[in-house]
Amino acid sequence: GENVEQHxxxxxxQEGDSAVIKCTYSDSASNYFPWYKQELGKRPQLIIDxxxxxxxxxxxxxAVTLNKTAKHFSLHITETQPEDSAxxxxxxxxxxxxLSFGAGTTVTxxx
Amino acid sequence: DTGxxxxxxxxxxxxxxxxxxxCDPISEHNRLYWYRQTLGQGPEFLTYFQNEAQLEKSRxxxxxxxxxxxxxxxxxxxxxxxxxxxxxxxxxxxSLDSEPGYGYTFGSGTRLTVV
Numbered sequence: 001g002e003n004v005e006q007h008x009x010x011x012x013x014q015e016g017d018s019a020v021i022k023c024t025y026s027d028s029a030s031n032y033f034p035w036y037k038q039e040l041g042k043r044p045q046l047i048i049d050x051x052x053x054x055x056x057x058x059x060x061x062x063a064v065t066l067n068k069t070a071k072h073f074s075l076h077i078t079e080t081q082p083e084d085s086a087x088x089x090x091x092x093x094x095x096x097x098x099l100s101f102g103a104g105t106t107v108t109x110x111x
Numbered sequence: 112d113t114g115x116x117x118x119x120x121x122x123x124x125x126x127x128x129x130x131x132x133x134c135d136p137i138s139e140h141n142r143l144y145w146y147r148q149t150l151g152q153g154p155e156f157l158t159y160f161q162n163e164a165q166l167e168k169s170r171x172x173x174x175x176x177x178x179x180x181x182x183x184x185x186x187x188x189x190x191x192x193x194x195x196x197x198x199x200x201x202x203x204x205x206s207l208d209s210e211p212g213y214g215y216t217f218g219s220g221t222r223l224t225v226v
Binding site: 004036044046091098099101103 | 155215216218
């Protein structure tokens with residue numbers, strides 16, 4: 001299958017707090033897991049990605065973890081800022097080229 | 112070449128009309144993808160080209176939809192006899208052959224409204 005489940009669908013956090021979004025995937029052959037940020041009316045933009053040979057990756061305030069055994073991966077945003085407010089999508093590759101996306105998480109950072 | 116370019120940005124059409132969208136990928140990217148995104152959902156895969164060859168079509172792509180990439184550069188997506196359910200954002204993306212699924216670059220999309 002090509003299912004990617006994403007939770008939660010909405011997330012409201014106080015500025016400065018952390019936000020965590022979790023995804024699970026169905027195809028054990030998936031080997032690439034990107035995260036996209038989409039602001040209203042704009043294109044999805046790649047913010048971080050992880051490949052299956054790595055368990056964790058960090059880029060400034062953003063980190064992603066991958067558990068291949070459990071087939072789940074997570075996005076962590078620390079010290080959230082108002083500009084982090086957006087919709088975030090996780091995705092997983094199928095057949096080495098096709099991305100299957102989660103349904104998205106709307107993150108709101110309260111000032 | 113600053114990225115994936117899509118035209119038009121917005122299209123409003125009457126039900127039953129045909130529409131055509133264009134995508135210009137990053138020049139060195141030989142893989143090109145079309146996705147559709149409806150409100151509140153993640154992008155859904157429609158079709159994929161490697162150079163000029165269309166290698167996969169989703170079951171979401173009914174007979175009214177056709178995509179081409181005649182010279183392996185730009186691509187067009189045509190929808191015939193549009194229906195209200197076709198209203199969505201149509202996104203194009205491209206990637207390198209050496210890293211096919213990695214780091215897709217999306218275009219800004221064409222937002223279709225069928226009235």
